[in-house]
Amino acid sequence: MANSCAWLLCLFSVLLGHGFVLQLEASHHVYRHLESDQSTTANQPYRTAYHFQPPKNWMNDPNGPMIHKGLYHLFYQYNPYGAVWGHIVWAHSTSTDLINWTPHDPAIYPTQESDINGCWSGSATILPRSKPAILYTGINRQNQQVQNLAVPKNLSDPYLIEWVKSPNNALMAPTAMNKINSSSFRDPTTAWQGPDGRWRVIIGSKRDDRGMAILYRSKDFVHWLEAKHPLHSANGSGMWECPDFYPVSVGIQNGVETSMVGLGIKHVLKWKMILVGDMIMGSFMLQRLSLIVLRPGGSLWGWINESTNATIDIMKGWAGIQGIPKSLWLDKSGKQLVQWPVVEIEKLRVNQVDSPSKVLNGGSVLEVSGITATQADVDIAFEINEFDKVDVLDPSWTNPQLLCSQKGASVKGELGPFGLLVLASNGLQEYTAVFFRIFKGQDKYVVLMCSDQSRSSLHLDYDKTTYGAFVDVDPLQEKLSLRSLVS
Structure with missing residues (x-):
């Protein structure tokens, strides 16, 4: 591994071939007194290299x-006046x-009564004749x-x-x-068109x-009526931030148009969790809980918050990055959501370093020589x-999160x-550990994947x-593959 900065702001995304992605959950606090347009990014060694950021x-949210x-x-949520939310x-x-x-x-x-206190998250839909339309949350004068x-x-x-707002707002x-x-x-999510021709x-x-x-x-995409029942709901789940609903193909990596239904198509409902199910007669039929994720801002991108505090954000002049855009599909079972970085990211690869297969004994640490950059695309299999x-x-x-906390990287x-x-x-005083553990369950082996930041940026209170x-994944039948994008 490289001798590089031990600073967690050099954030990474960790993805597994079976569809797990780390994201950070965060809430918003308004710091009006800290806003200033005098922020600067000069001499910022901790900014990312190829993740998107202004x-x-x-x-925040893409x-x-x-x-x-x-x-x-x-498009993304942005404060033009400072490095804190507002x-x-x-x-x-x-x-x-x-x-x-x-950038544009x-x-x-904010220009209308319906958004005068902020233009919050939403989505884009491509209407007939290739006309884009944006639905977004506005905060009116009454908040x-x-x-x-x-x-x-x-x-x-x-x-x-240039974008023009509807005179009918709020819709x-x-x-x-x-x-x-x-x-x-x-x-609001990207809309889709049902078999009755109505947008939803x-x-x-x-x-x-x-x-x-x-x-x-x-x-007509202008006049909207609330349905009698929600598409889905769950007791004890709290506010559903940035929900999403979209079709995915089974076993095929190509994306599908948002109004697609039928054979080989499942639908994904995402909020703090992801549900996979079938769309039948305009109703979403839950199939099973597929995957837990923490607060991605959308189906293609996810916002990553560096977990710093407002004082540090003001000092460095920026806050927030976007994760690497990902392709989404279902595995052949139709039950497991798979996501993987878009292939375009591989265009950035230079100076490839290959390490031959080696047997790792318990307690050993193997340094991969030839890597000196603080940005890397690491692909490894165990x-x-x-x-x-x-x-x-x-x-x-x-x-699993509690288990990873109790059995961190230092627990053998x-x-x-x-x-x-x-x-x-x-000297490995500081590092971020991304690792697996394997346990024996009742009828199969259970694989746990963890990201342990307890030894990251020890000199900073993050x-x-x-x-x-x-x-x-079944470790008896296949290797455990891990891809880490360090930026």
């Missing part, structure tokens, strides 16, 4: 990613390759969350620089009849502690040959920990939460 200031006239468009607009950048981005002026910013519509001013402009609003709190009604969209919300995806229908001595999985160990087991120490300092998940 030159300065606060950024919004409305789409392709128009051969260009990729990414005064949110829709910033806008375009790309031809998902790697190199050209903000596409949507109520309502849903708004904006469309491009000039469709012949491939960069879609959707909480009412006393539906008993939805006006502070819990936000983040879901809005994240809650009633008491029951989270839900409120369903709306429209004939093959286990002996399962004679394996720790037994206690039936009470049902929380019979099969694990084994994995990577990234962003390691000389959030060093350990994350983890059980990975649906």
